[in-house]
Amino acid sequence: THIAIIMDGNGRWAKKRGLPRSAGHSAGADTLKKIVTECNNMGIKYITVYAFSTENWKRPDDEVSSIMKLLEDYLRDAKNFKDENIRANFIGDLSPLSDELRSLIKEAEDGSADATGTTVNIALNYGGRDEIVRVAAQLGSLCAYMYLLCFGFIAVLFLLRAYGPGSRLLNVLLSIAVFFILPQAVVYL
Ligand code: FPP
Secondary structure (H helix, E strand, C coil), X not given: CEEEEECCCHHHHHHHCCCCHHHHHHHHHHHHHHHHHHHHHHCCCEEEEEEEEHHHHHCCHHHHHHHHHHHHHHHHCCXXXXXXXXXXXXXXXXXXXXXXXXXXXXXXXXXXXXXXXCEEEEEEEECHHHHHHHHHHHCCHHHHHHHHHHHHHHHHHHHXXXXXXXXXXXXXXXXXXXXHHCHHHHHXX
């Protein structure tokens, strides 16, 4: 079983309670920990968490910093992954993240590589459209051609949505399509 989670609604959750948006993100991160533990207890094989998109950099600086801080705290707890037999796997373009975060990510991945419980794919700085370009660049040209041929229909469908009210969903849906339609692509990212 593979469950995909979009970490959305944190801001609305906080607003409803008269709290700052950062409090919503913090509550979201706590909830994620509980979900991952429960999924592992239930024997769910994969969880993919869409945590921070390429678009999220456009948020106010203090909000981006509070999200990065939460990620750091989450990763500092990384030994919990290993203790709970949870495998952590990060996807997306991690290059703009701080050196500190990237080394914590590496530690979490390396430290949990042998875990046999739930694999948690955490998508950071991840955008579906970028992904197609990157995968195509990494596969050979013939593969890339076939990939794009197969993928073209789906991509066009979602790209059309970019002009409609569902535009915010575009990246997310495309990413999910990548996971379901060409799971092996994830290996190359
Ligand atoms: C979207 O909610 C959520 C985010 C942009 C950030 C979510 C990331 C974290 C909470 C960091 C921790 C991550 C991990 C993996 C521990 P929103 O602000 O768009 O909410 P809204 O839709 O109500 O405005």
